[in-house]
Every structure is written in structure tokens, then in C-alpha cells.
Amino acid sequence: MAGAQVCTWPAEIMDVRVGASTRGEWLTRRSPDGQLWIERTALRTAERGYVQEDAPCGDGDGVLIRSGVTWAVDESALQLRLTPNLSFLPTTSSAVQWTSSALQGGQPVATLPVQAEVTGDLTGVTRATLGVRPSLQRGPVLLGGEVNVRADHGAVTVTGALGSRVQLPGATAGVQVRRDAAGYSGAGSVSAGRLTSRTLPPLSIALPLGGELTVQVEGDTSAAIVATAGTLVLTGIPIPNRAGAVTVTIRDEAGVRTERVTFPAPAHAMNDGDWQASASATVDARGVSTQVQGTLVRGAWLWAADGTWTARQAAGAVTATYRDGTRTLGLTTGLRQVQRDIQPRFGVTYQTQGLIRDVTWTAGAHATWSGAPQDRRAGVNLGLSADRWQVRASGDWTPDGVSVTTTGQWQVRPDLQVRAGGRWGPQQSAWQIGITWQVSPVTTAETRLGRDPALTVTVRPDDTFTLQAQVTPAESRVDLTGGGAAQLRASVSTRGTWQASASSVLVLTGGMQRWSRTGDSGVVILHTGMPDLPVQLDGAPAGRTDAQGTLLLPDVTPGARHTLSVRTDDLPIEVTVRDDRLTFTTQGQAGTELDWRANFTRLHAVTFFLRPGQPAAFGTVRSAGQDWSLDDLGRALLPDQSGEGQLLLDGESCPVAWTNTDTTVTCMTRPLP
Numbered sequence: 001m002a003g004a005q006v007c008t009w010p011a012e013i014m015d016v017r018v019g020a021s022t023r024g025e026w027l028t029r030r031s032p033d034g035q036l037w038i039e040r041t042a043l044r045t046a047e048r049g050y051v052q053e054d055a056p057c058g059d060g061d062g063v064l065i066r067s068g069v070t071w072a073v074d075e076s077a078l079q080l081r082l083t084p085n086l087s088f089l090p091t092t093s094s095a096v097q098w099t100s101s102a103l104q105g106g107q108p109v110a111t112l113p114v115q116a117e118v119t120g121d122l123t124g125v126t127r128a129t130l131g132v133r134p135s136l137q138r139g140p141v142l143l144g145g146e147v148n149v150r151a152d153h154g155a156v157t158v159t160g161a162l163g164s165r166v167q168l169p170g171a172t173a174g175v176q177v178r179r180d181a182a183g184y185s186g187a188g189s190v191s192a193g194r195l196t197s198r199t200l201p202p203l204s205i206a207l208p209l210g211g212e213l214t215v216q217v218e219g220d221t222s223a224a225i226v227a228t229a230g231t232l233v234l235t236g237i238p239i240p241n242r243a244g245a246v247t248v249t250i251r252d253e254a255g256v257r258t259e260r261v262t263f264p265a266p267a268h269a270m271n272d273g274d275w276q277a278s279a280s281a282t283v284d285a286r287g288v289s290t291q292v293q294g295t296l297v298r299g300a301w302l303w304a305a306d307g308t309w310t311a312r313q314a315a316g317a318v319t320a321t322y323r324d325g326t327r328t329l330g331l332t333t334g335l336r337q338v339q340r341d342i343q344p345r346f347g348v349t350y351q352t353q354g355l356i357r358d359v360t361w362t363a364g365a366h367a368t369w370s371g372a373p374q375d376r377r378a379g380v381n382l383g384l385s386a387d388r389w390q391v392r393a394s395g396d397w398t399p400d401g402v403s404v405t406t407t408g409q410w411q412v413r414p415d416l417q418v419r420a421g422g423r424w425g426p427q428q429s430a431w432q433i434g435i436t437w438q439v440s441p442v443t444t445a446e447t448r449l450g451r452d453p454a455l456t457v458t459v460r461p462d463d464t465f466t467l468q469a470q471v472t473p474a475e476s477r478v479d480l481t482g483g484g485a486a487q488l489r490a491s492v493s494t495r496g497t498w499q500a501s502a503s504s505v506l507v508l509t510g511g512m513q514r515w516s517r518t519g520d521s522g523v524v525i526l527h528t529g530m531p532d533l534p535v536q537l538d539g540a541p542a543g544r545t546d547a548q549g550t551l552l553l554p555d556v557t558p559g560a561r562h563t564l565s566v567r568t569d570d571l572p573i574e575v576t577v578r579d580d581r582l583t584f585t586t587q588g589q590a591g592t593e594l595d596w597r598a599n600f601t602r603l604h605a606v607t608f609f610l611r612p613g614q615p616a617a618f619g620t621v622r623s624a625g626q627d628w629s630l631d632d633l634g635r636a637l638l639p640d641q642s643g644e645g646q647l648l649l650d651g652e653s654c655p656v657a658w659t660n661t662d663t664t665v666t667c668m669t670r671p672l673p
Helices: none
Strands: 015-018 027-030 036-038 051-055 062-065 070-074 079-083 091-095 101-103 109-120 126-132 135-138 141-152 155-168 171-180 183-194 203-207 211-217 222-227 230-235 244-252 255-263 275-284 287-298 301-309 313-324 327-338 341-356 359-370 377-385 389-398 401-413 416-424 429-440 443-450 454-459 465-471 476-482 486-493 498-509 512-516 522-527 534-537 540-544 550-556 562-565 575-577 581-586 591-595 600-611 620-623 626-629 635-639 643-649 652-658 664-666
Touching (some): 101 591, 222 230, 498 522, 498 550, 512 550, 540 550, 600 652, 620 635, 626 635, 652 664
Parallel strands (some): 015 079, 091 230, 522 591
Antiparallel strands (some): 015 027, 051 062, 070 079, 109 135, 126 141, 155 171, 203 230, 211 244, 301 313, 313 327, 327 341, 341 359, 359 377, 377 389, 389 401, 416 429, 454 465, 465 476, 476 486, 534 540, 600 635, 620 626, 620 643
């Protein structure tokens, strides 16, 4: 070693293998004068960065290693272990490219939500409602309507609305006209703003050997990176509006390891310099009412203002929220006018938190003074939480007196949770204890004692239906909810009341239609080219493709990460796939075209004959650089396309050609002598 070149090893160790067996048989050698030499080809790419100078060696070419590298000899395994020093390696920066492909909306989408409900009781009174809300979205324009029909005691009431919304980059405007029991009303709204993406600060990852990385944001996006040795600085990692962690999984020659970096919740819901503003107005029989709102972030301060005005009263307030790490300070001031009475209002809140060993504590205080005595209050709160328990307590003062509220929760076991709480005040005091027990993977029992006692048993056999029974001193009831393309609900109680409802949404786009449970999110038109193909969306069944291999997915969320997948075990033997999953995001609610056809290949069975009546059993078909083995009947599964090649069997060969409709193929010519 440079600066420490003479090594004293046991005399019998003349050759030492470098690293584990996966490194090959390259050896380090000792020269007669006791210096350490390592063959250049024995070094990893990263380790070659430690070469200080080339030097001759009696046993062959070797290299000197800089003194910055540490090493140790395992005499029992005859291994030399090198530990690189990152200070000698370069630092690279990588903007994370997320594997989710962003899909832009394109096709116009029409939706027809339908909701029906029937209720009744033992007296024979029955009420029925039917609601239909058609809408059409084309590009940035959304047209919508609403019709509600209600039958009650033989009387039929019809209400409805018509509206439109235009969504442009950074701005949205909409109008609506409604008719209900109070008469006609009209409303208009406009909003604008600047919202920038949220990313983590640069994240440094040490890679002594280089390798493959997977960057996973907790519960959100993920990305894969191939990096060279050195220090990798990751930038552009998106974060949600909550606390969480980023897990980096590293795979290199040394194995697999993970690094987990936590991040706190962002100071505010927006970045520094972001802003939002909106205004709305409603005109009805009572007059005109307006509302304005605005939000601005400057540094650690978030400023918010809102105001309302009607014919009878007006109100306005300004709120400033300051956040610095674990501390939050909020200030509020405003006025409210009722007729000629003007009521000022001032408020202040403070919250902080800390950590004592493994216990997190929070503490805060708030106070509000108003011209209206009923709005005056002050209070404090304290919280303690650990891995399996948490306790909260608060005290409030109002002109009526002092009240105290406490709550606690303890996860006794993974299947058993205990909760307790109480409130003591000048007007009313109450307490409650709750126990939740996961009886089985599909059955949960919960009991409440104290105020509003109840026993509830919930059975969820799958993701489709939920059955719940609840017993209270006042009444007992049974509820059934669930459904596939429709949301169904039915309930009956010991008081004699019953209710049944169903809701579903018909989604139409690109010449396709499908009933959905929600229909309020994005829509994806999936092309696979494979009919009757079972597809899963985020691990749940999403349906089967039609005769053209197309499937409409109406329940994706714009801006969220989704994963399409197919279970290869469910596919016919003649179907092969390149990848069993595809990750994507959508940018809007308009219909998005997602072409996955190149991922699927359909094969068809072809029987080859060397001579008429003689199947080429256990032969080989060579075509386009690939060999296809034939079974004992001379059959093989070939791509569903035309092709040509050579049939090989027992030293004989001959040319063959076929189309995607042929089921048998015979040698075209006899082999040349």
C-alpha cells in the first residue's frame, strides 16, 4: 500500500483470493520484498479508481492501491476484502425519472350517474327518489345537468340544474342555474392560482460499487436508476402533503441493502410563492350573496383571507400561519356585521412538539376574543404518543365555564385495540370506553360502553360486500353495502324503518361504454389486442377485455400512480406477455388512450411434417434466429404471424413456410445431397 506497503502475512499465504467467489479466480500476489500487488483485472470498476501508478511485478502486471483504501485479510477463507473510500470517487447528480408514464386526456367523456332510493316504515309510508346527473367533458369544457324526482305521500317533486365549467391552465370558471323548492337561483364562480410541484431536498446515496437503485416514496411513486460508483445525489423526488419516508433499495456486487430517509410534513399545503384566489356569487329569491377567498405563501408564512356578503350580514377575516420546524403560530383577525351590530374577532393559536426517547409529545394553546360573548374562549392541549399508544387532553374556558376532554388509545395486540375518552363540563359530562377486536380476517367486533353504548359486528368477506349489525338501547339495525358496477345498500331496524338504494354511473367514451361505481375520476381506454383478457387495476379485478381486446377503466384518479397487471397463470397457454404490469398516471378526467398491445403475443399450434404422413417428432424449427422445439407429435406454438425457416430432424433439414392460419406445414423441398 502506498505509505504502508509492507504487509506481514502468514508465510503459507502467498496468494489471496479477492472478494467472494462471484469475483472469479483473480488473485492478489505478494512480491518477494513483501509488498502487496493486485492484478488490475481483479478490481471492480470502483476500485480501479484507487490506482496510483502502474509498476512491474515479478508475477505479472500489477497496480499499487492508494493508502485511502482499507483492507483486511480473512485467513480462513483466503480472501482480501477492500473497502473503498468515497472521497476518491466522483459525485454525480441524477434527476429522478419516474417510471410512471403520464397520459394526457384526449377523448370526450360522457357520464350518466343514476341514483335511486326507497325508504319506508311500518306505518306504510313510502318515499322514493331518483336522481340523474348527465355530464359531457370535451377538452377544458364540462357541461352538466341534474334532475331529481321525489315521490312522497303521493306528491311528486321535480328539481334540476344546468351548468358549465371551463378549466384552463391556472384558472377555472363556471356558471349554474338551479330550480328547487325555493325557486330559481343562479351562481357563478372563478378561480385562479399558481401551484408548483413539491420535491424533496437533494438526497445523497453512497455507492462504493455502483449498482441498481429503486427509489420508493412511501405510499406513492417509485423509480428505478442505474448508477456508477461514487456518491449519487438524487433530485426531483416528489413528496405528498404529509410526513413520510423515502426508501432507497440498492443492489450491487455486495448484495442488497436499503436506506430509509424520513421527511416531515411540508410547512404548508403550497410552496413559497404559490397563491390561489377565488370568487363566487349566487342570486336567488333572498337576494345576492358573494364570497371571496385568497391564499398566499411567503417564506414560512401562509396568509389567507376570506369574506362573505349577503343582504343581512357581512363578514371578513385574515389569517396568518407561521411554521418553523415543529412550531406553528396562527393569528386571526376579522369583523362580522349582523344588521347594524359590528362584532370584531381576534384569535391566536400556538402548537409545538418534541421527542423524549421513543415518546412524541405535543402541546398547544389557543384563545379567541369576539364582540359576541358566545364566541369567546381559551384553552390548552397536550398529547403523548408512542408506537402502540397515545393520549390526548385539552381544557377549554368559555363564559359558561371550564370543560376538560381526554382521549386515549392502546393497541394491546395487532388484533385488539382499546379506546377511552371523556368530557366534563358545566352543562354535560360523559365518558366512553371502546374495544375493537379483529375476530378473524373478515370479522370485526366493536363494543362501546358509557355514552351511546353499542355492540357492532362487521363481516367483510371480500372487497365487494360488507354486512354490519349494530345493537343499541334505542334500536338495532342491520346494514348491507357493496356491489360491483353499482353501489348497493340496504338496511332494516327494529323501529320498523327500512331503506334500499342503488347508484351507478354509465361512462361513455371512444365508442365504448361501461357502468362504474363512481365515475367521478379519470377514464382510461385500454387497448391490449387480446380478447377476454382479465385485467387488474391496483391489485383489484378491473374486468375483461371485449372482442377487440379493449377495456374501459373509469375509476382512475388523475395525478395518482396506478398499476395495471395481468396474472400470467390466468392466461391461455398460447398467450405470452413481455411484462405482467404497467405503471401510469393520468393528467385529466378526459378519456385517455393507453396502448398495451405490443406487450401481448398470441401463439398458435402448428404441426410440422418432414414427409407427408411423417410428423417431425422432437424436431426443431429454426426461424428468425430462434429455435422452436417440436413435441412428440411434431407440434409447436408459434407467433400468430406468417413466417419461414428451416426444419431440422435427425441430421436432415428442409425449408418450411407458414401463415398465421396454417395448422400443418410440410417440407417444401427435399434436402440437397
